[in-house]
Amino acid sequence: SGKLPPGPVAFPIIGNALQLNMKNLPQSMREVKVAKYGPIFTIYLGSERVVVLYGHEVVKEALIDQGDEFSERGRMPLFEKLPDKKGISIDNGVPWKRLRRFTLTTLRNFGMGKKSTEERILEEAHFLVERLKNTHEKVHVEIDRVIGRSRSPCMADRSQMPYTDAVVHEIQRFISLAPLGIPRAVTRDTHFRQYIIPKGTTIFPVLHSVLYDSKEFPKPEQFNPGHFLDENGAFKKSDFFVPFSLGKRSCLGESLARMKLFLLLTTILQNFTLKPLIDPKDIDITPMTLTSNDPVSYQLIVIPQ
Numbered sequence: 001s002g003k004l005p006p007g008p009v010a011f012p013i014i015g016n017a018l019q020l021n022m023k024n025l026p027q028s029m030r031e032v033k034v035a036k037y038g039p040i041f042t043i044y045l046g047s048e049r050v051v052v053l054y055g056h057e058v059v060k061e062a063l064i065d066q067g068d069e070f071s072e073r074g075r076m077p078l079f080e081k082l083p084d085k086k087g088i089s090i091d092n093g094v095p096w097k098r099l100r101r102f103t104l105t106t107l108r109n110f111g112m113g114k115k116s117t118e119e120r121i122l123e124e125a126h127f128l129v130e131r132l133k134n135t136h137e138k139v140h141v142e143i144d145r146v147i148g149r150s151r152s153p154c155m156a157d158r159s160q161m162p163y164t165d166a167v168v169h170e171i172q173r174f175i176s177l178a179p180l181g182i183p184r185a186v187t188r189d190t191h192f193r194q195y196i197i198p199k200g201t202t203i204f205p206v207l208h209s210v211l212y213d214s215k216e217f218p219k220p221e222q223f224n225p226g227h228f229l230d231e232n233g234a235f236k237k238s239d240f241f242v243p244f245s246l247g248k249r250s251c252l253g254e255s256l257a258r259m260k261l262f263l264l265l266t267t268i269l270q271n272f273t274l275k276p277l278i279d280p281k282d283i284d285i286t287p288m289t290l291t292s293n294d295p296v297s298y299q300l301i302v303i304p305q
């Protein structure tokens with residue numbers, strides 16, 4: 001008893017390819033949800049069935065409340081044979097369990113070395129600073145605002161720097177790097193709300209739908225660090241901040257990535273003023289979107305402080 005979540009009628013072989021914009025799947029997901037199917041729907045990418053979870057409530061319900069059932073790593077249908085820009089194949093044969101073990105061991109070894117992770121990242125940040133200082137050339141990156149820093153950054157500073165912390169969070173929210181999440185799959189036939197999702201079905205937990213929820217983040221399309229600040233200017237946590245996903249298969253590199261983002265940003269801004277070449281409002285910040293939101297290249301003026 002029970003049935004699959006609803007979805008648009010699919011054709012043999014091509015599935016829903018004609019109804020979806022394959023160049024911008026996250027946008028298509030929103031249209032399908034809004035069209036009529038609601039927060040849980042089924043689509044076919046080629047002949048592969050995918051159940052899409054759209055919005056904070058269902059994403060949390062699946063990845064946290066029913067975390068065991070939604071804990072398998074899924075496939076990215078249609079895209080599996082595409083090499084990414086670095087020539088690394090995102091083949092479905094990626095052995096996730098081995099990757100997880102490898103990452104854990106590497107992170108542990110990294111942490112056990114003579115130097116702390118913090119020191120290593122700072123070394124990297126200073127190396128970057130040296131490179132920028134010595135280069136005098138315009139770097140192709142867009143940053144449309146300037147935040148000055150007067151003292152040497154370290155992780156302990158973060159709690160004293162709510163605005164910088166909010167900026168880092170807002171960057172991650174705004175760029176929505178993995179808008180569809182990284183595909184999951186269900187470990188067994190799974191009852192989810194009034195539906196049954198067959199074992200092995202690919203699941204897209206649409207992180208973009210959580211990061212861009214307008215009830216939590218007023219005007220989500222606008223870059224506004226105020227999304228993570230309370231009325232007194234203190235840092236405000238949000239359950240909707242899910243760039244690293246949620247639950248037992250969430251990103252293993254989260255604390256490393258967050259440390260890097262904070263230390264690199266503060267070190268660069270402590271040493272340089274960054275300016276765009278053109279009026280910031282004329283800069284097109286639309287990312288390249290296929291399954292991830294990749295920023296395009298920008299020109300930038302880097303002025304030593």
Ligand code: HEM
Nearest residue numbers: 096100103177178182243244245246249250251252253257
């Ligand atoms: C800003 C940077 C990063 C973002 C936004 C990010 C995001 C994600 C997301 C959305 C997932 C899918 C998790 C899920 O299905 O619940 C993931 C998985 C994963 N990430 Fe990251 N990640 C980042 C950096 C890193 C770094 C630096 C590492 C390694 C040190 C890393 C290692 C992994 C691994 C191993 C998995 C697979 C976990 C599993 O399948 O059990 N990530 N990441």
